Amino acid sequence: MMTSLLTLLLACAGEAPKELPVDSAVDSEPNADTDETGETATDSGATETGETADTGETAEPGPLALSGLDAATVNEGEALALSYTLSRPARLFALGLPPGAVWDEATGALSFTPDSIQGGRAWAVTLVAIDGEERVEKEVTIEALDTITPPPPVVVSAVTGAGWTRYLLSQTTDEWLDSPGYAGRSLTAILCVPSAATADAPAPVQVVLHGIGSTPSPACSSSTVLLNPSDPDVSFWFGYASNLPAAAPSGEVLPYTQRRVLHLLEWALQQHPQADPSRVSLNGYSMGGAGSVTLGVMHARHFNMVNALHAQTVPLLHRPSREAQLSSLWGSIDAALPGVTGASVWEEQDLTAWLRDSPEARRQFIVYKHGKDDANVLFSTVLFPSPLTGLSWAETLQSQHIGHFLIWDEASHYALDPLLGPVWWTSGWDLATDPAASLRLNESFPAFSSYALDRDLGDGSGNGLRPYDDETAYAGDQSVAGDTGWTGDIAGTLNRGLRWDRAALVDELDRWSIPLRALDGPGGPPPTSGYPTTGDVPDGALPASVNVTLRRVNAFQTTPGELVDWTFGAQSGVATADAAGEVTVEGLLITSEWQTLEVLRRW
Secondary structure: OHHHHHHHHHHHOOOOOOOOOEOOOOOOOOOOEEOOOOOEEOOOOOEOOOEOOOOOOEOOOOOOOEEOOOEEEEEOOOOEEEEOEEOOOOEEEEEOOOOOOEEEOOOOEEEEOOOOOOOOEEEEEEEEEEOOOOEEEEEEEEEEEOOOOOOOOEEEEEEEEOOEEEEEEEEEOOOOOOOOOOOOOEEEEEEEEEOOOOOOOOEEEEEEEOOOOOOOOOOOOOOOEEEEOOOOOOOOOOOEEOOOOOOOOOOOEEOHHHHHHHHHHHHHHHHOOOEEEEEEEEEEEOHHHHHHHHHHHHOHHHOOEEEEEOOOOOHHHOOHHHHHHHHHHHOOOOOOOEOOOOOEHHHHOOHHHHHHHOOOHHHOEEEEEEEOOOOOOOOHHHHOOOOOOOOOHHHHHHHOOOEEEEEEEOOOOOOOOOOOOOOOOOOOOOOOOOOOOOOOOOOOEEEEEOOOOOOOOOOOOEOOOOOOEOOOEOOOOOOOOOOOOEOOOOOEEEOOOEEEOHHHOEEOOOEEEEEEEEOOOOEEOOOOOOOOOEEOOOOOOOOEEEEEEEEOOOOOOOOOOOEEEEEEOOEEEEEEOOOOOOOEEEEEEEOOOOEEEEEEEOO
16 A cells, blocks of 8 residues: 555655568479579579469469477576567567566567566466468467475564454575575564455555664554565665685675575465465665665566665665675675676666666655655655766656656655655545556556646755765755755645546557546645645646656567558657657646547558
C-alpha cells in the first residue's frame, strides 16, 4: 500500500526496420551444369539469369519459412544466444520472452542470461513472422537450469495474528551469498503472509529494506505479503569486497547483499504461491531506499515498481563521511575495485548509467521522494550531475522516459515538511493495488515525462540563503519553513495525478492503446504562496501537455526508426521509434476525462 507504507517508513526511519537474414540456398535444375564463368547453363545452353528465356517472368517465391532451434537450455549466470532466419524478408516478433531476455529483430537474435533466481523455470517463446501475405509461427522453449543453489532459508518460528502469519527466518550464507571469510553465518529475515491470500487470488508482495541502525520490521498486513531481509554490514544493500573481513578491502566487490535479498524472494515465492510474482515491489527509506532503487534498477526483471525515499542513486555523490564508511567495504574511490561488470564498484551502481544504457532497467517504474533540508542523504543526489554520465537523477528519469513519480518538499532526513506534513501529494493512491492504475511485471504501461504541470525542481545551485557545505549541501533548518538554500520550488512533484486504465490496455502486434487522464479530485489549496496544492487537486490548469512512452511492451515491438501512427481524442500524429526501438508520443493534451491513446503499426 503506497500511502500506508510511505507513512510507516517515514515514522520508522533509522536513516525503419532492417531486413532479416534470408536463406540463400536455391535448388538447381536437376540437369544443370556450371560453366567456367560460374554461371549456370541450362540444357539448351542458355545462361541462367533469373529470368525465364521464353517469357521473362521471375520464378515464384517459396513459402515463408522460419529456421532456428526449437529448444535450448542455459545455466544461471551464463549467456544464451539464439539466431533465427527467414526464407524471405518479413517482420519477425518474439512473444513471451523470459524476463530479462532481449530480442533483436534486425538480426533475428535472441539473447538471455538468467540470473541466480531464474533457474528451474522454462518459458515458451512464440516467434511470429509476417510479410503481409503469410504468417508463420514457431514455438521455442527456453529452460534455465538451477545451477546456483545456496542453502534455503529455515523457518525458526511462526506466529498467527489477525489475518496474517509471521515467519521468523534464518538465512545461512555460503560463498555465493557471502565473502569466504563471512560464509556460514546466519542472518535474520521476517516474512508475513496474509491469511486470505490464495494461489488463485494472490496478494502483492512488498520487499522492505531497512535503514542504518534498524533491523527487519515485524509489522504485518492482512492484504500484502511483506518480506523484510537484513543488512547488518551497512553495505547500502549492495555488497562488499570479497576479501573481507580482512583489514582492508581488496579484490572484487561482489553484490552479496543483493544476492541474499533475491535468494529470500525466490524462496518466498516458491514456498508461498499466494504471493503474486507479477506484483513484487521494493520499498525503503534512507539506506533502504538506496538499496531498493539500486536493486530495482539493476534487477528490474523481478520487480514491478520501486518506492524509494531519501535515497542515494549515484554513489559518487555521497557526502564525505558516508563515502568514508562505504570505503571500508568497497575500497576507496581512487582504488576503483571492480564489481561484477568489471567497472569500479563506485561507478557500477550509478543508476543514471543503468537507466541510460540498459533496456531492462528502463522498464522499471520508480516512485521517489526526497527532502531539500536532508543533511544525511543530500538533495544533491537529485540534481547534481553524475561524474560518470553528466546526467542528474531527475534529468535521467525525464530524458530516458522512465516511468516515475517524483516528490520533493522541505523535509529533513528525520522530520516532515513543516507546512505540508505527511503524504500531501495524493489523496490515497495505492499504486500496488489501485484498480485502474497499477503495475504488473508482465503488462505494459505508459511512462509520462515533460508534464506541463510539473513544478520547478531547481538546477542544483544555491539561492543565496545558505552557504554550501560538503556534508549538508544547501540544507536549511527543517523547522523553519522556506529557508532551504536550494533553487527551485520549495516543494513539488513530477507526473503527479496522471493515471491510466490497465483494464482497457491493448498490446497486440498491430496496435497498442490505453485510456489516460489527469486527476482533478479531492485535496486542498497551497498552504501558503509558493507551495503546491495538496491531495489530488491539480497544480495548474487542465488540459496540459505530456509525453507518453510505451513501456514493458509485449507484442507491439518496434525497431529503431520505425514510424507509427497515433490518435488521442482530437489529436493525431506520427511517432518515430528511437535508437533503442522505444516509442514516445509527444505533446498529448491530457484532461480530467478519460481519452484513449491508440498507437497503430504501419505494415
